Amino acid sequence: MTIQSETIELQVQGETIAGTLVSPGSKMPGILFVHGWGGSQQRDLARARQITGLGCVCMTFDLRGHEKTQSQRLTVTREQNLDDLLVAYDRLVSHPAVDPGAVAVIGSSYGGYLATLLTLQRPVKWLAMRVPALYWDEEWNSPKQALDRQRLNDYRRRNLSPADNRALAACAEFTGDVLLVESEQDDYVPHSTLMSYRSAFVSAHSLTHRTVDGADHALSSEESQKAYSAILAAWVGEMVIGARLDRYPHYAPWYA
Structure with a gap:
């Protein structure tokens, strides 16, 4: 890891003493969490703190x-x-410690759907989506809450391609690394939706698909929460931290 040193002066009771500020020259990956509809950032904070470490x-x-x-x-x-x-x-x-070329976005359900659309407008290197929801393109400016639930259920059971949906079209253009996490007992986002997403990532550098056994959409059980956290931490460790080690071979996390 490159180390930067800066000579500084400290003012103490009218006198000047010398000092040196030493800091890592390399910047860190940035990771953005996007919660689902009806959720909040509170559901992501524990995982964010773990990954920050x-x-x-x-x-x-x-x-x-x-x-x-x-x-x-x-x-x-x-x-x-x-x-x-x-x-x-x-x-x-914009954070001074973030490498703008090393950004990951982690979205759940509705947040995963929005994350795919973000990739059309901003650089994203890694994209993780847990039970990503899918919505038709029309009614884009209508209240999200007003979308017909039964129609959504039927829509998500269809086999959809990038030609059918803007979010899937964004997936087809994405060239980074992807993590898809499915819940085995999901009543909101069926297996067919995950397969539509999976099939759309034709240009991805890598694609990892994992299923949380016995989990529902919200990961209601503590066991399901732990299983997802373990999947996410392992993927971040392999993709994000691994890429940083490749870029800065002398870098080592605090726990090494």
Whole structure:
């Protein structure tokens, strides 16, 4: 790892003493978490703290229509939530410790869907999606909450291609590394949706597909939560931290 040294002067009671500020010359990967519809950043914070310990800068946030902006739940649109994600991404990469060429986005359900659309407008090197939801392209500016639930269920059971859906088209253009995590007992995002996403990543550098046995959509059990955390940590360790070691061979995380 490259080390930078800066000579500084310290003022003490009218006198000047010399010092040296030593800092790592390399920047860290940035990881952005995007929660699902009806969720919040609280569900991601524990994982963000764990991954930060590996040598990353992580960021969580609340989409509009959630938590402090819950009053907007009935009116917020997918376009507005994508704008939220774009602003959050820009804030993360503006952090002085973040390498803008090494950004990962981790999205759950609705957040996974939005993450695919983000890749059309911002550079993303790694994309992890847990039970990514899928929505038709029309009614983009209609309130998200007003979308017909039964129609969504039927739509997600179809075999869809990048020609059918903008999110899948974004997947087809994505050239980074991908993690897809499925819940075995998911009542909201069926296996067919995961397969539509999986089939769409025709240009991905790598694709990892994992299933959490016995898990429902929300990972309601502690066992399911732990299983997903283990899958995510292993993938981040292999992809994100591994790439950093390749780029900075003398870098070692704090736990090494």
